[in-house]
Amino acid sequence: EAQVTQNPRYLITVTGKKLTVTCSQNMNHEYMSWYRQDPGLGLRQIYYSMNVEVTDKGDVPEGYKVSRKEKRNFPLILESPSPNQTSLYFCASSFNIWGASGANVLTFGAGSRLTVL
Amino acid sequence: DAKTTQPPSMDCAEGRAANLPCNHSTISGNEYVYWYRQIHSQGPQYIIHGLKNNETNEMASLIITEDRKSSTLILPHATLRDTAVYYCIVRVGGYGGSQGNLIFGKGTKLSVKP
Numbered sequence: 432e433a434q435v436t437q438n439p440r441y442l443i444t445v446t447g448k449k450l451t452v453t454c455s456q457n458m459n460h461e462y463m464s465w466y467r468q469d470p471g472l473g474l475r476q477i478y479y480s481m482n483v484e485v486t487d488k489g490d491v492p493e494g495y496k497v498s499r500k501e502k503r504n505f506p507l508i509l510e511s512p513s514p515n516q517t518s519l520y521f522c523a524s525s526f527n528i529w530g531a532s533g534a535n536v537l538t539f540g541a542g543s544r545l546t547v548l
Numbered sequence: 549d550a551k552t553t554q555p556p557s558m559d560c561a562e563g564r565a566a567n568l569p570c571n572h573s574t575i576s577g578n579e580y581v582y583w584y585r586q587i588h589s590q591g592p593q594y595i596i597h598g599l600k601n602n603e604t605n606e607m608a609s610l611i612i613t614e615d616r617k618s619s620t621l622i623l624p625h626a627t628l629r630d631t632a633v634y635y636c637i638v639r640v641g642g643y644g645g646s647q648g649n650l651i652f653g654k655g656t657k658l659s660v661k662p
Contacts, residue, residue, distance in 0.1 A: 435591075462648065473654030474592070474635070481648050489649055521591055535580070535639055537650075539591030 437540035452507045454522035461527045463505040467518040512547040552636045557657045566623040570636030573617045585632040626660045
């Protein structure tokens, strides 16, 4: 089944304890992206990756890191989590950005709910 | 990518058509309009997309104005299960610009009532 898989789905952690949220897709998609969702603020983009070894900042990148060493994986790293990073996180992917518009349809993961105490 | 403007919330009676508007006045010639929806806190799901012609699929219809500055998503017979947040975004179909920075915003919360 074609899908985007995020882990963990739920996590409670403490301030300053490094954590990684993994994202993996099995569709050979080039483009991958991370979003966070907070009440009243909608979906905000954190980082995105156009292809392997190509990443760029979205609208709210502070406090996060990403890497794209292989096409299928795009982990989100919180080096020193803080309570303001408590949020619902979504990973998404699509085949590419340019070219046929149908290839630009984003597939989202189920979400990872993170609480930082 | 161009930004979009949507009303924060709308109500619709079950069985009636739901018409969700979206303004994208700065859209450029090679930008497509995409609609997604998010039910509860699930991952957003794709609904439909279009460039300048009206489009229809099994879920919805998309009407794009001739000047392409706005569009309307139509759910022809809304059901309670259509209660969700609906996002309108625009996305370039060709090379150029900051392609990867996709802005979803807050969307429109549609409440379908019995």
